[in-house]
Amino acid sequence: MSQKDVELAGKIARLISHFPEEWQEYQDWLRDIISSQSVLEKHHPTWQTTLIFRWRLFYFVIYVAGVIFFNQLLKKLKSFFWERGSWKAGIFSQRYAIVTQPILLDRYRYILQRTATLLAVAELTLGGIAAVTGILLAFYYRPTALGAYESLTMIVNEVAYGTLILSLHNIARNALIVLALIQIVVMFLGRQFLPSWLTGWISGIFLTLTAIGLSWSAIVLTWEQTGFWRFKLELSIVASIPLVGSALRDILSGGGGISSITLQHMYTLHSYVLAIAAILLSIIHLTALIFQEQNWKPEGTRFSFAKLCSESPSHEDSASI
Template sequence: MDNQDVKLAGKVAKFINRFPDDWQKYQDWLRAIMSSRSVLLERYPAWQATMIFRWRLFYFMVYVASGIFWSRLRRYAHKQGAWRTVDGETVGEQPVIRGQYRYILQRVATLLAMVELTLCGIAALTGVMLAFYYQPTALGAYTSLKMIVNNVANGALILSLHNVAGDGLIVFALIQIVVMFLGREFLLSWFTAWISGIGLALTAMALSWTAVVLAWEQTGFWRLKIELNILGSLPWVGPTLRDILSGGSGISSFTLQHMYMLHSYVLAIAAILISITHLTALIFQEQQWQSAERSNCAANPK
């Protein structure tokens, strides 16, 4: 083991040693990782053995840090009286957080919904600005975008904001689905918020898909052609859907106009309406849940 690996392992051990209770659980694992260095050097080249060893240290560090964070969170919640107990005993093997855990996740979901609505607004506003100059035709699409970037004041910035807002909407919508699932917001009482969240994620993906061909570049053209062929291979409805989207047997100006119409009018308006519905449902249901939780706490103080 070279000096750098020794120093790295020492730093990891020094960090974990700050938490004596956790150090007792993980020190054998760290020793096993350190002793595996010699075995790795025998089986692999030095550079590969170093990479494997450091990857094991990194994984160990992330795992231990996550465990320490969660244990500290549980202790804090216990001190704040957030664990549901009966006659001083914890219910079940896994303690259930009263209020705090779900409340935090629901607040995060609400904040994410506000971010999504903001991104929808940014995408819509920049889209309207771009629509003044964009030409949804096979001959004018690429040229008009180049003109927006090169000749229109702040055109490149507006186009970049539009693209970033669209991509960010997908990312935040997917993250929010995970957060809502962890907060058990898929239950019937949260039906509107849950369904609208999934609908918003799907709409954001559809917006990104319809925007593929709008730049009228080779990458977008051939990607859309392949995807339309895949769509056309679906039984019964596939050929009809492909013809509706493409406007005929091939990709042409009709295809561009259909995608532009779907992107700018149908899906964009749907995304704004769904995001408003989603945020409203989250706020309303969160207020209802907090009211019910306060009533339960008052009725069952333990």
């Protein structure tokens, strides 16, 4: 281990030691990172060992800093309400115990997992907006070489609220990509790549790829010069894939050059295959995160279909009413 790495680890340890509770909880993690340096040196070059070691330190600092920040925030809030009077403090203490009970397991991870669930809700909402506006655009759009550009021009200039609908469709499509990428990072930081989050993790990755595919398949649908030449360039990149490149290019373009058949193929891929896949993946992804989030709740507050059925009125009670 280089002298710089030793000094860096020492500075991090001294900084976190100012917070005794967090230092007591996470000091073993820091020791494991430092002790793993010797193992890395046996299997990796020096530059790669240094890179891995510093990345682990960086992740450790980000993780612990989030925990410290949230703990300090809770302490400030509790002291603030405590100073407002004993009866208010009593109410706050009860709410504090109820609300933070699932968070006490690991506050930082809970926040990230909760954020991932909220992002999944936003993704499903954006997918719904893109689907609805896409259906409205499909009433007027013509996927042909002669009609694509003219139909879009008509939508913008002649159809009522056509510009708004087209703008909403494009914004929802691009925002879905941004949120999907952000959620992948959030799920990674929240350790949602573990086996217990397998369904949510895999569906999130495929949702991100599907959102990118939706944007890519819409390149040529406007039938403008920029989209035309960009799509032609990307078709040549697809054709360079070993073994299947030429066949895949012919499937996308319809064989030969870019023509009305290409527009019809990309329109079908965009409007039916990828759009339906994005909606289904959004639903699966959100459902997986919601059900997994139940594990953070106390036993009495978890959602259960059996409990829901047992609480429903029986047929005899309904008849008597």
